[in-house]
Amino acid sequence: MNDQGKNQWKEAFDRIHAEEALKEHTKEYLARRLRRRAASGRWRRFAAAAACLLLVFLGGGSYLYFTPTVYIAIDVNPSLELGINRFDQVVSVEGYNEDGQTLAASLHVRFMNYQEALEEIIAQDSVEEYLSGDGLLTLTVTGNGGAQNEEVLAGVESCAAGHRNIRCHSGSSEERAEALELGLSLERYRAYLILSEQDPSVTPEEIGEMSIREIRDRIAALSGQGTILPGDGEDSETHREHGEEDGGSHGGGGRGHGHRWGQEGGEEN
Amino acid sequence: MRSEEEANRAVERYADTVRRICMVHLKNYADTEDIFQTVFLKYVLHSGAFENEEHEKAWIIRVTINACRDLLRNFFRSRTSSLEDWQEKAGEEKEDYSEVVEAVQSLPPKYRDVVYLYYYEEYDAAEIGRILHKNVNTVYTLLARARKMLKTRLTGGDGE
Numbered sequence: 001m002n003d004q005g006k007n008q009w010k011e012a013f014d015r016i017h018a019e020e021a022l023k024e025h026t027k028e029y030l031a032r033r034l035r036r037r038a039a040s041g042r043w044r045r046f047a048a049a050a051a052c053l054l055l056v057f058l059g060g061g062s063y064l065y066f067t068p069t070v071y072i073a074i075d076v077n078p079s080l081e082l083g084i085n086r087f088d089q090v091v092s093v094e095g096y097n098e099d100g101q102t103l104a105a106s107l108h109v110r111f112m113n114y115q116e117a118l119e120e121i122i123a124q125d126s127v128e129e130y131l132s133g134d135g136l137l138t139l140t141v142t143g144n145g146g147a148q149n150e151e152v153l154a155g156v157e158s159c160a161a162g163h164r165n166i167r168c169h170s171g172s173s174e175e176r177a178e179a180l181e182l183g184l185s186l187e188r189y190r191a192y193l194i195l196s197e198q199d200p201s202v203t204p205e206e207i208g209e210m211s212i213r214e215i216r217d218r219i220a221a222l223s224g225q226g227t228i229l230p231g232d233g234e235d236s237e238t239h240r241e242h243g244e245e246d247g248g249s250h251g252g253g254g255r256g257h258g259h260r261w262g263q264e265g266g267e268e269n
Numbered sequence: 270m271r272s273e274e275e276a277n278r279a280v281e282r283y284a285d286t287v288r289r290i291c292m293v294h295l296k297n298y299a300d301t302e303d304i305f306q307t308v309f310l311k312y313v314l315h316s317g318a319f320e321n322e323e324h325e326k327a328w329i330i331r332v333t334i335n336a337c338r339d340l341l342r343n344f345f346r347s348r349t350s351s352l353e354d355w356q357e358k359a360g361e362e363k364e365d366y367s368e369v370v371e372a373v374q375s376l377p378p379k380y381r382d383v384v385y386l387y388y389y390e391e392y393d394a395a396e397i398g399r400i401l402h403k404n405v406n407t408v409y410t411l412l413a414r415a416r417k418m419l420k421t422r423l424t425g426g427d428g429e
Contacts, residue, residue: 006388008369009369009388009389010389012367012368012369012370013289013369013370013385013389015367016285016288016289016292016370017284017285017288018284018285018287018288018305019288022284022288022301022302022305023280023281023284025302025305026280026284026302026305026306026309027276027277027280029306029309029310030273030276030277030280030306030309030310030313031273031276033310033313034270034272034273034276034313037270
């Protein structure tokens with residue numbers, strides 16, 4: 001290409017310029033996009049932070065809600081346990097023996113207040129059947145020994161009030177854990193400890209399938225005492241830990257801690 | 270992501286270059302506006318650093334050529350207008366030198382970039398090859414064919 005040709009090309013294209021309006025429109029467009037992007041970036045960061053917080057709240061809330069803090073073991077022959085969360089609501093129902101599992105499966109007490117749940121369980125035909133005879137029902141509250149423990153125990157006692165053959169007890173989480181290892185409720189575990197001392201042939205499975213009345217009778221028989229019947233004059237008596245009495249203010253319900261099986265047998269006879 | 274100031278600086282510096290490439294490829298002012306927005310938005314969002322101004326300019330040229338190709342490839346493009354309309358919008362009065370531009374526009378698309386980059390931007394074949402991602406020999410071939418076509422088109426073959 002000669003110089004003239006080169007100049008022709010140069011001059012032809014040099015005459016082409018971007019219009020001011022085109023440049024301004026482009027700048028405005030870019031400014032808009034940058035602002036929108038910055039805003040959406042801020043929104044995204046906010047949304048991400050909010051989502052994280054929500055997750056923490058949901059996770060923490062779920063944990064607080066669904067984690068039992070206190071357990072109420074119910075023993076007649078059906079043996080089952082209610083897990084109570086810190087809001088006094090039933091969050092788990094577990095059967096310890098076959099009858100207990102059948103009963104647990106038929107119950108719809110999850111997310112109910114534990115007192116309402118207890119009333120519903122006590123009103124169940126299979127439970128009422130036991131109670132109408134000379135059966136004995138025990139309610140054992142276990143937990144970490146906090147204020148809720150005492151409150152739930154008081155609540156359980158008020159449910160037991162009016163029933164002459166319902167007993168209320170409390171225990172520690174450690175005891176409950178030991179009982180769980182043998183697949184027993186705390187009440188049955190305590191009976192097992194007493195019975196196995198007197199009769200080493202007794203097995204946890206055997207204890208698990210016996211009714212509370214049968215267990216008590218067997219303890220009484222082995223210790224050479226007569227049959228213990230609820231309502232023999234001691235049912236309204238309430239046994240506090242270390243032998244402290246609370247005046248029997250809970251109607252038919254009895255209350256005690258520790259190995260009351262042996263202790264109570266002595267008192268009753 | 271680059272700042273608004275950087276974006277404005279790039280528009281001021283490279284608007285004419287982008288405009289010329291658009292002129293080579295497009296016959297529609299609205300499409301040119303689209304290309305401007307596409308190219309400079311890509312620039313704003315481009316996170317890589319440029320070694321120098323030449324590198325930055327080559328990047329802008331490459332992105333503009335690609336944006337034009339993408340736009341032309343879009344079969345469903347609804348906007349169409351005549352060359353006259355485009356020139357009217359561009360405020361270009363038809364003078365002697367526009368004959369060169371028209372000659373380039375008359376070439377098949379694959380020759381236009383090579384011719385523009387070689388004759389106006391004065392890149393050599395190797396540089397054009399790098400910008401267009403083409404083999405140097407291909408660039409030479411395209412240039413040779415384009416020259417022939419331009420010679421026929423431009424009176425007396427002065428365009429070469």
